[in-house]
Amino acid sequence: xxxxxxxxxxxxxxxxxxxxxxxxxxxxxxxxxxxxxxxxxxxxxxxxxxxxxxxxxxxxxxxxxxxxxxxxxxxxxxxxxxxxxxxxxxxxxxxxxxxxxxxxxxxxxxxxxxxxxxxxxxxxxxxxxxxxxxxxxxxxxxxxxxxxxxxxxxxxxxxxxxxxxxxxxxxxxxxxxxxxxxxxxxxxxxxxxxxxxxxxxxxxxxxxxxxxxxxxxxxxxxxxxxxxxxxxxxxxxxxxxxxxxxxxxxxxxxxxxxxxxxxxxxxxxxxxxxxxxxxxxxxxxxxxxxxxxxxxxxxxxxxxxxxxxxxxxxxxxxxxxxxxxxxxxxxxxxxxxxxxxxxxxxxxxxxxxxxxxxxxxxxxxxxxxxxxxxxxxxxxxxxxxxxxxxxxxxx
Amino acid sequence: xxxxxxxxxxxxxxxxxxxxxxxxxxxxxxxxxxxxxxxxxxxxxxxxxxxxxxxxxxxxxxxxxxxxxxxxxxxxxxxxxxxxxxxxxxxxxxxxxxxxxxxxxxxxxxxxxxxxxxxxxxxxxxxxxxxxxxxxxxxxxxxxxxxxxxxxxxxxxxxxxxxxxxxxxxxxxxxxxxxxxxxxxxxxxxxxxxxxxxxxxxxxxxxxxxxxxxxxxxx
Numbered sequence: 135x136x137x138x139x140x141x142x143x144x145x146x147x148x149x150x151x152x153x154x155x156x157x158x159x160x161x162x163x164x165x166x167x168x169x170x171x172x173x174x175x176x177x178x179x180x181x182x183x184x185x186x187x188x189x190x191x192x193x194x195x196x197x198x199x200x201x202x203x204x205x206x207x208x209x210x211x212x213x214x215x216x217x218x219x220x221x222x223x224x225x226x227x228x229x230x231x232x233x234x235x236x237x238x239x240x241x242x243x244x245x246x247x248x249x250x251x252x253x254x255x256x257x258x259x260x261x262x263x264x265x266x267x268x269x270x271x272x273x274x275x276x277x278x279x280x281x282x283x284x285x286x287x288x289x290x291x292x293x294x295x296x297x298x299x300x301x302x303x304x305x306x307x308x309x310x311x312x313x314x315x316x317x318x319x320x321x322x323x324x325x326x327x328x329x330x331x332x333x334x335x336x337x338x339x340x341x342x343x344x345x346x347x348x349x350x351x352x353x354x355x356x357x358x359x360x361x362x363x364x365x366x367x368x369x370x371x372x373x374x375x376x377x378x379x380x381x382x383x384x385x386x387x388x389x390x391x392x393x394x395x396x397x398x399x400x401x402x403x404x405x406x407x408x409x410x411x412x413x414x415x416x417x418x419x420x421x422x423x424x425x426x427x428x429x430x431x432x433x434x435x436x437x438x439x440x441x442x443x444x445x446x447x448x449x450x451x452x453x454x455x456x457x458x459x460x461x462x463x464x465x466x467x468x469x470x471x472x473x474x475x476x477x478x479x480x481x482x483x484x485x486x487x488x489x490x491x492x493x494x495x496x497x498x499x500x501x502x503x504x505x506x507x508x509x510x511x512x513x514x515x516x517x518x519x520x521x522x523x524x525x526x527x528x529x
Numbered sequence: 530x531x532x533x534x535x536x537x538x539x540x541x542x543x544x545x546x547x548x549x550x551x552x553x554x555x556x557x558x559x560x561x562x563x564x565x566x567x568x569x570x571x572x573x574x575x576x577x578x579x580x581x582x583x584x585x586x587x588x589x590x591x592x593x594x595x596x597x598x599x600x601x602x603x604x605x606x607x608x609x610x611x612x613x614x615x616x617x618x619x620x621x622x623x624x625x626x627x628x629x630x631x632x633x634x635x636x637x638x639x640x641x642x643x644x645x646x647x648x649x650x651x652x653x654x655x656x657x658x659x660x661x662x663x664x665x666x667x668x669x670x671x672x673x674x675x676x677x678x679x680x681x682x683x684x685x686x687x688x689x690x691x692x693x694x695x696x697x698x699x700x701x702x703x704x705x706x707x708x709x710x711x712x713x714x715x716x717x718x719x720x721x722x723x724x725x726x727x728x729x730x731x732x733x734x735x736x737x738x739x740x741x742x743x744x745x746x747x748x
Contacts, residue, residue, distance in 0.1 A: 145624040146624065458605075458608075459582065460633060460634050460682075
């Protein structure tokens, strides 16, 4: 049987090679789609895990709270385990904070100095950030976690080696006249950023913490972003927070919330997961496209197998009729041709699968099954036809 | 070994209407004789021959092969062991050598390779083809040689009923006579029932019995 099979394939080398190459090409297409799908899925999983979710305490209508000084406390409480207040800490893997000092003096200019823990916070909390940072040699964004007196300036100030800033803070008081506290600090420049419309000076977050403490000022926390330990926990986190905070409602009405009978906190908590949603939606559409393409290739493979089988058999119709007139049973003809063609399909699939290191075993098995089923169907259609009619058609 | 037609009719659906290709034909073919069925194109002679070969069943009546209706035969088995057909066009497998073509029905019967090769060589000799033809492909043979290979295959098959549909259709006169002579000798010397469908009056003349068909009936 094996000898016969090899012989029959060798008799039609070109048809055989064409069939093998065809099956191999479809296999490669399937494997390639599978591979790109897997890569996208992995990259999505990595991005999903590292995408921050932003938290902001707002008024009930979602606008910034007027009592800005109090916010720092509220925000801080969210991330501390004190057993009394709502606590995000168990969910948080990495925390990014951005604080701003809006009126620092740089020479005659007033600039906003922003303390950040990572450029990510600068980028993702700054609407329309379209810039990049050119670091001076020996520095990178790790510097934002140190307590060094360094800063990153807008590209317009390129060439400046250091800046001296004066921080003036007015301490309000009901009984006494307001008191102004000042501190002057020099910063070495470690990089320049390009970002149209943005002119902040970025410094390490610990440096800003120190300055606020020195001035006795209330921190102006612009935002807190967290990379959750597992972004899949976000629904659970939302539910937990919904016991303590209302959600911002643009209509301005207080929405009922909480497990208590009274309004526990007088603010809303805005959990901004837009980045995550955008990423997920984008990836879902890409994965869907990939799946669609893979299904299309599979269907194409099925159709192609059927048509190839059909045309190969049709081209050998006379030969098959002769086999039948000589007494070969339908089963014998089916087996002979199925094996002959099937071996070619399998060789093609094997070659394509080997090339891609057997990455898409399930898809390849499916492809293999569909191809062979297509071939079997084409053969069955021919063999079920009335022999006399077939021969009359050919005459 | 005989073949009998009992009021055989066969109709099939054509493009626009049902065609009655064979219409109530009866006849008893005897062993040891060479028959010629003649008639114009479309008279039903090839269809009748195909029915006798068991390619399909009559729509009415019956065909008895060795006394048993074709409907009751395992028709693959019948074509393997009892009835052999030689066609004008459907003769040889183009990618098999002469010897492999002759051996094909023997392989179907499950004959051991050595025996099959020996028998193939013997029958190839009987149709007067030289030994070096064994490895040739049909494309390298003339029409007459191809037809002789087909006859050799029939001989190897060992069937006692031989049906030939225009076996000399593409051959020159000398080769035609040669092929008919081989078929006649199969009838007369080997006791086969040979039925030849032909347009050629010369072939008909060499047959023992000539039957003429028109519109699916004997004339």
